[in-house]
Structure formats: C-alpha cells, structure tokens
Amino acid sequence: MNIFSLFRRYPVALRTFLVGLLLTACLQLWLNFQHQAHVQTQLNQLAHLYAERIESRLDAEINILRGIQNAFIANPDLDKKTFTAILKQQNIQGRFPDFVSVQFIREIIASDLERFIKNRQFDDPAFNLKQDSPRPVYQIIDYIFPEHAVLHESEGLEISAQTANLIAIEYARDQGRGVASPTYQLKGYKNAPLGFVIRFPVYTPNKSLNNQKERRAAFIGSLGATFTIDKMILWIGHDVEKNIRIQLQDTGTTSGLNDTEKSKIIYATKSIINHHELSASSLIQFPGRQWRLSVFATSGSFPRPYSLDYFIWILGVSLSAFIAFLLQRQRNNRESALDLAEQITQDLRKNELHYQQVAQLTEDAHDLIISRDLNGKITYANRAARIYFADNTPILLGKNKPLLLSAELAINETPIQQECQHRHSDGELHYFELTLFPLFNQDNEHSGSAMFAHNTTPNKELIIELQKSRERFSALVDLAADWYWEQDKDFRFTQVSPGFFNSYALSRKSVIGHYRWELSDGRLSTEEWRIHKALLEAHRSFHDFIYTLKVGTDSLIVRISGQPFYNEQGEFLGYRGVGYDITASRSNEQAIHLEQQRIASILNSMADGVITIALNGDVEFINPAAVRLLNCRTAASIGKHIDHIYRVVSSEDHSPLTSLFSIALDFVEKNPASRTVLLNTHQQSLLIQESVIHLKNSKGTLTGLALIFRPV
Incomplete structure (x- = not known):
C-alpha cells in the first residue's frame, strides 16, 4: 500500500x-524568532549596562581631579x-587601582624656564629638563602621582612634543572645562598599550x-x-559572558577638539568573527569626546530551554495524530472536529x-530570584543570581547552603x-532587601521556599554621600558667614x-520652633515688622535685614539674608539663609553719625556761606x-x-571769572580771601569776599x- 492509496483511503x-x-x-x-529577539534585547541591555559602568567609574575618577x-x-x-597628600588621603590607589598616573602639568613661558628649574632644584637637586628644541611655551610635569609611575621617565618632564596631550591641554585651557x-x-x-588622558585646566583664582x-x-x-x-x-x-565579543570605537565626534579626526576602533576582543552574530551598541560620553561600545554574540550564546522544543514536537505530533484519528472516525461531523482541533491548538x-x-x-529580572525545595536545595536561580554568585558558587543548582542569610533555609508560614x-x-x-516566602503545591502543602533579593546598595551609598555633602556644606557656611539658618x-x-x-548665651529650645519676631521686638516698629512679614x-528673597536680639543683659545687632526654597514639584518648603553679627560695626557707624551731626550743626549756625565740594x-x-x-x-x-x-564775575566789567574751586584744586592748598561779584540763581549781583580751604x-x-563766602 503506497501513500497515494492511503491518501485516497484516509x-x-x-x-x-x-x-x-x-x-x-x-x-x-x-519560538526561534522570539528567542532571537530576546537575545537582541539582552545584548541591548548589556551594551547599555557596560557603557554605564565605564561612565560611572570614569565619573568617580574625574571627581578626584x-x-x-x-x-x-x-x-x-x-x-x-x-x-x-590629597591623592593619598583620597586612597586613589586603593579605590581606583587601574589608573596609570595623575599629573599636574605647569605651563612655563620660555623667559621663566630657567628660574623655574632653579626653584625646583632647591627641593629636588636631580630635577632637570630635556630641551629638544626651543619653544615659546613649555608644558612641564611639575607633580606626578605615584612618583614611580612608569610614564614619568619615558615621556619625560617636558611633554610639549606629545601631540595628543598638547591638544587636550590647549583645548581644556581655552574652553575652561x-x-x-x-x-x-x-x-x-x-x-605600549593604547591609552588616553583626561585634562582639567587650573586657573589663577579671582580672575x-x-x-x-x-x-x-x-x-x-x-x-x-x-x-x-x-x-x-x-x-x-x-559578569562579561565569555561568548560575547566587545569592541570600543572612537567615533571621532568631539566638542571642537579635532573635527577632522576619523572614527577608529581602539579595542576589540580577540575572538572568531561570526557573520550570523547579533550586535548592540551604546554611546559612552567622555569630557569633550564620544566613544561607542559594541557587543556581539550569536543567538546560541544565550541559553534557551531546548527541552521545550522536544515537548512541542512530541505534543504536536501526538495531538495531530489524535485529532486526525478523531476526525477520520467522525468524518460526518467535520466542522465540530475542526473547531475542537482549533480550540486545542x-x-x-x-x-x-x-x-x-x-x-x-x-x-530577566534585575533582582536575585532563588527557589529551594523542602531540603533547602536550590532548584532554580535566575540570571541575575547566577551572575552575582558566579565567583563564589559557579553552579547553584543542588546547593543547600545559605547564600546571604541562614533564614533562607527556613520554611515560613x-x-x-x-x-x-x-x-x-x-x-x-x-x-540587600530580602523577601522570603513559602511555596505550596496544588494540595496546599509546603513544597519549598523562594527568595527575592533586591540590591539597595546605590541607595545606601547615596545616603552616605548625602551625609558627607551636608557636613561639607555646613563647614563652608561656617567659613562664609557667622551662622546658617533654616x-x-x-x-x-x-x-x-x-x-x-x-x-552666644542662647539655648536651642529658645530659638528652634519659634518665629523670628517671637525672639525679640528687634527694636523695630510695627510697620517694619509688617513689611518683613508681607515679604515672607x-x-x-530678602537681603541685609537688620534687627536687635537680647542676649542676657546685652544687645546683639544682627544682619540676615534669606531666600525661599522649593521641592521638585515647585511647592514652597520654607526659607534658608545666613546671619552676621554687626554689633561692633553699627556702634562705629553711630559714633561717626553723631560726629557728623555735630559738625553740621556748627556749620549751619555760621553767618558765612559754606559749601563743601567733592573732588569731582x-x-x-x-x-x-x-x-x-x-x-x-x-x-x-x-x-x-x-x-x-x-557763578562769579569781575567787579569792573562783569566778565565771567574762573571759579575759586578750580584754582584751589589745581594749584595752592590755601587761597587768600578775594573780593568778587556773585550772581545768584535770579541773576542778582552781590559783592562778596570768598576763600577756599x-x-x-x-x-x-x-x-x-x-x-x-560772605557779603561785603
């Protein structure tokens, strides 16, 4: 019986x-297409993750500079x-052991070169420069850390001939970044590996x-x-997969450093290139420069449940045969049989x-997910868990030891x-923030336990850094003002x-929780307090608000400035500002004011006309x-x-005269009294006697x- 006869019969x-x-x-x-899409997604995430790691690590080292x-x-x-001492205090070699050296390069003009060498030789008699050719300006390694850095001797102290270094130095200098x-x-x-230098300019302050x-x-x-x-x-x-190929490419895109530079590959993993590879890339932003990180891998580089393929084929063949048998038996009920097959499919x-x-x-979850059976043996660990524990425990399945806490082995209700x-x-x-919960089977019996571990390290480090920032801010405020308030x-x-x-002899309870006007009337009027409250x-913002505080039996004159601050949603949160003690300066100002009043009263009582004139x-x-x-x-x-x-004129012919002020300012310190004619604002003339001191x-x-001057 051949296939044609079977086809005619069934x-x-x-x-x-x-x-x-x-x-x-x-x-x-x-399923194959979905797996390939899944692999592409993984590569995109890895490229972005690896680029972020390089950028974040570079940012940490740039903060040192x-x-x-x-x-x-x-x-x-x-x-x-x-x-x-600063670099040692920052523990740069312990925290970032993968840098070559940190240098301070000083710019010395040719006329100052000899004096600079002599000054340096006072501290280091062996200090000397190799001057290959005269230059108008020299770029000299003044300080280097660590002092035994291998590039110190090979590059020399005078690096003006190093084109890449010189370009970066001059660009950083001219752009100020x-x-x-x-x-x-x-x-x-x-x-002689490939490398690069990150440069930051140093300028004379207050310029x-x-x-x-x-x-x-x-x-x-x-x-x-x-x-x-x-x-x-x-x-x-x-956690870089061995079957993933990595490539770094300098895109040639800069911020004006070298617009004509072509894109070039600066690093590539030594591996066999497969034309069926999938790829993903992500940009790495450097100061004034841009790189591209690319990752390559085949779809087979990432695991997939091949047992599911066998299951699909076994199930597909079995169901196809079973449905074919049913449809053949119920040939007269063909529509219902097709509907059943479609529903099952x-x-x-x-x-x-x-x-x-x-x-x-x-x-694909970023959290560590691990499940165990009733004996504490690990039955499943997701990719994040396998990567994190890869060094300590390369193979997790079957292990019955706790990975983070002993509570992992307990079965909780x-x-x-x-x-x-x-x-x-x-x-x-x-x-980590752990969530431990029991697992149950279909009969509602304990079948094991599971653990979700969420990495909270960035949040913890952020809290620690925030505390340090607050301490630094408080120290700077203490230097810039007498005190800080919120x-x-x-x-x-x-x-x-x-x-x-x-x-000052004030307790925290007498200030914290109180309004400013509750501390003292400030020797201000009701109207002055009303204006200040309306401004709040x-x-x-307000500046140089002055009022008086009672401190025991003494009075303290303070000058404060403040400005409002808001949250990210723009909601008003309050005021913050600084204060100064101006008691001493105010006392001096009052004494000067009283003396000025005394002199003014004397001049106002004089019968002679008196005018004081500035030099202009x-x-x-x-x-x-x-x-x-x-x-x-x-x-x-x-x-x-x-x-x-x-205005004065001659007494003979009423011709305009040069003012005595101009004569006294240009020549003698004291001028004798002279007679002349004064013209007032109504052009009325008056014979006067005038003098200048x-x-x-x-x-x-x-x-x-x-x-x-006085009338004659």
Whole structure:
C-alpha cells in the first residue's frame, strides 16, 4: 500500500496530521524568532549596562581631579607634598587601582624656564629638563602621582612634543572645562598599550574667565589622569559572558577638539568573527569626546530551554495524530472536529505563551530570584543570581547552603522581609532587601521556599554621600558667614548652625520652633515688622535685614539674608539663609553719625556761606547762609556741580571769572580771601569776599574742598 492509496483511503486523517505538523513547525519557528529577539534585547541591555559602568567609574575618577582642581583654586601655590597628600588621603590607589598616573602639568613661558628649574632644584637637586628644541611655551610635569609611575621617565618632564596631550591641554585651557585626549600609545608602559588622558585646566583664582583671552592669561597648568584602554575594559565587571565579543570605537565626534579626526576602533576582543552574530551598541560620553561600545554574540550564546522544543514536537505530533484519528472516525461531523482541533491548538498556544512570558520575566529580572525545595536545595536561580554568585558558587543548582542569610533555609508560614549586607568576591560591600516566602503545591502543602533579593546598595551609598555633602556644606557656611539658618513653610526656625549657640548665651529650645519676631521686638516698629512679614508671605528673597536680639543683659545687632526654597514639584518648603553679627560695626557707624551731626550743626549756625565740594566738583553740603545768599534750595543743590549754582564775575566789567574751586584744586592748598561779584540763581549781583580751604582725611589725603563766602 503506497501513500497515494492511503491518501485516497484516509484523506481527512492525513490532511489533519500534515496541518498539525505544519502548525508545530510554525510554532517552532516563532519560538526561534522570539528567542532571537530576546537575545537582541539582552545584548541591548548589556551594551547599555557596560557603557554605564565605564561612565560611572570614569565619573568617580574625574571627581578626584575636580577635587584637586578645587584645591588649586583654594591655594594656587599648592606644593608637591600637599598634592601627593590629597591623592593619598583620597586612597586613589586603593579605590581606583587601574589608573596609570595623575599629573599636574605647569605651563612655563620660555623667559621663566630657567628660574623655574632653579626653584625646583632647591627641593629636588636631580630635577632637570630635556630641551629638544626651543619653544615659546613649555608644558612641564611639575607633580606626578605615584612618583614611580612608569610614564614619568619615558615621556619625560617636558611633554610639549606629545601631540595628543598638547591638544587636550590647549583645548581644556581655552574652553575652561575638562577634555579627554585622543588615544595614543603609552610607549613607556608595558607592551605600549593604547591609552588616553583626561585634562582639567587650573586657573589663577579671582580672575575673570569670560573669554579665551582671559582664560589664557589666568592659566596656570592642567591636571591629568592617564588610563589604558585594556584596564578600562575591566571596569565592565566580572559578569562579561565569555561568548560575547566587545569592541570600543572612537567615533571621532568631539566638542571642537579635532573635527577632522576619523572614527577608529581602539579595542576589540580577540575572538572568531561570526557573520550570523547579533550586535548592540551604546554611546559612552567622555569630557569633550564620544566613544561607542559594541557587543556581539550569536543567538546560541544565550541559553534557551531546548527541552521545550522536544515537548512541542512530541505534543504536536501526538495531538495531530489524535485529532486526525478523531476526525477520520467522525468524518460526518467535520466542522465540530475542526473547531475542537482549533480550540486545542489555541489553548496550547496560550499556555505556551504564558509559560514563556513568566519564564522570561523571571529570567530577566534585575533582582536575585532563588527557589529551594523542602531540603533547602536550590532548584532554580535566575540570571541575575547566577551572575552575582558566579565567583563564589559557579553552579547553584543542588546547593543547600545559605547564600546571604541562614533564614533562607527556613520554611515560613507567611512571607517575611529582612535587610542584610553581603561582601562580594570583588571585595565590595552590597546591601540587600530580602523577601522570603513559602511555596505550596496544588494540595496546599509546603513544597519549598523562594527568595527575592533586591540590591539597595546605590541607595545606601547615596545616603552616605548625602551625609558627607551636608557636613561639607555646613563647614563652608561656617567659613562664609557667622551662622546658617533654616525655616519651615510657616516661618518657624527648624535649624541653626551650632556655632551660633556656642558663641552666644542662647539655648536651642529658645530659638528652634519659634518665629523670628517671637525672639525679640528687634527694636523695630510695627510697620517694619509688617513689611518683613508681607515679604515672607510673598515668598520673596530678602537681603541685609537688620534687627536687635537680647542676649542676657546685652544687645546683639544682627544682619540676615534669606531666600525661599522649593521641592521638585515647585511647592514652597520654607526659607534658608545666613546671619552676621554687626554689633561692633553699627556702634562705629553711630559714633561717626553723631560726629557728623555735630559738625553740621556748627556749620549751619555760621553767618558765612559754606559749601563743601567733592573732588569731582559735586556739592556735598550747603549751609542755610549759603542757601540764602545764592537764593536756591538745599535739595536742588546737593549733588549738582558747583559751577551750576555758584557763578562769579569781575567787579569792573562783569566778565565771567574762573571759579575759586578750580584754582584751589589745581594749584595752592590755601587761597587768600578775594573780593568778587556773585550772581545768584535770579541773576542778582552781590559783592562778596570768598576763600577756599582743602579738606583731608586722617592720612593726609585730599578728599574735597570747602568754599566760604560772605557779603561785603
């Protein structure tokens, strides 16, 4: 019996069986496509993750350079000993052992080179420079850490001939920001690997840096950290799959450093290139530079449940044969048989899809997921758990020892949550939030337990860094002002610097939780307090608000400034600001004011006209007698030039005369009295006698003139 006769005898059965095989094959192809898409997603995530690791590690090391840059801003004459002490204090070799060296390169013009060498030889008699060719400006390694860095001798102290380094130094200097140099071979290093330098400029503090010319004039030198490409790859971590190929490419995209540079590959894993590889890439942003990290892998590099393929084929063949048998027997009920086959196929697809989704979600989760049986043996560990424990326990399945806590082996009736710490094999301390819960079978009996471990290390490190930032902020505020304060949204004090309570006889309970106007009336009027409260209600900044506090039997005059602050949603949270003790300065101002009042009363009582004049000729004071003689108003005269209100002419022909003020200012210190004719604001003439005397301060410096005149 051949196949044609079977087809004529059992047409429905054979067609149904072939259709079932075709559907099974399509399902197999769809699963293959889904796995390939899953692998592509994994590669995209890995490329992004590896790029983020390199960027975050580079940011941490750049912060070291920024710290040294700030140290130079605080002390431009930072010496080599302090430079080395800062790096040792930062424990840079312990925290970041994969850098080559950190250098401070000083820019020396040719005329200062000999003096610089002599100064350096006082500290280091062996110090010398190899001057291959004369240059107008030299870039010299002044300080280097560690001192035994291998590049110290090979590159030499004078690095102006190193093109990549020089380009980065000049760009950082002109732009006023950090920049990464192009990659180049580190010839003094073992096997001369590819490397690069990150440069940050150092300028003389308190100088304007608004344009390129000003930045070049204020430039002192640059800070740099040298890295090798090979060691940067180690930043990716120990979880790099052996069957994944990594490639680093300098895109040539810069911020103006070298616009003509072409893209080039600077690192590639040595492995066989497969044309069926999948790839993914992610950009790595450097200061002033951009790299691209690419990962390559075949779809077979990532595990997939091959047992599911056998199950699908066995199930597909079995169901196809069974349905074919039923349809052949119920040939007359063909429509119902086809509907049943379609329903069964759809149910299988739904169950398979649900199983695949749950398995993929569990496998791709970032949390560590581990399940155990009743004996404590591990029956499942997702990818995150396998990667994290790969060094300590390469094979997790079947292990019955706790990985993070001994509570993992217990079978609890209800889920519990617990926090723990775990030191990884790389020496870093990680913080986890664990959720332990029991597993039950279909009969509601204990079948084991499961653990979800969420890594909270970034949050813990953020809290620690936040505390350090607060301590640094408090120290800086203590230097910049006498004290620092904060108020809530109701304007009650919530925080005041400890130095305020240490300096004055005030307790925290008498200040914290109180309004400013509850501490004292401040010797201010009701209207002044009303204006201040209205400003606070409007959430506006205020500056130099002065009031008086009672401290025991003494009075304390304070000057405060504050500004409102808000949360990320723009909601008003309160005020923060600083305060100063101005008691002593206010006392001096009052004494000066009283003396000025005494002098003014004497001048106002004089019968002669008196006008005090600034060196630029503006009227500063005019007494009543002068106002009467000039027939002018005091308010309209103050601040005007003397020639606008005081004009004199010759007594013979009434021709204009040069003012006595100009003569006294240009020639003699004291002028004898002279007779002349004064023209007041109404052009009325008056015969007067005038004289000028010089006004000087306590140091003998000329500060103005006094014009004295009276009618004859």
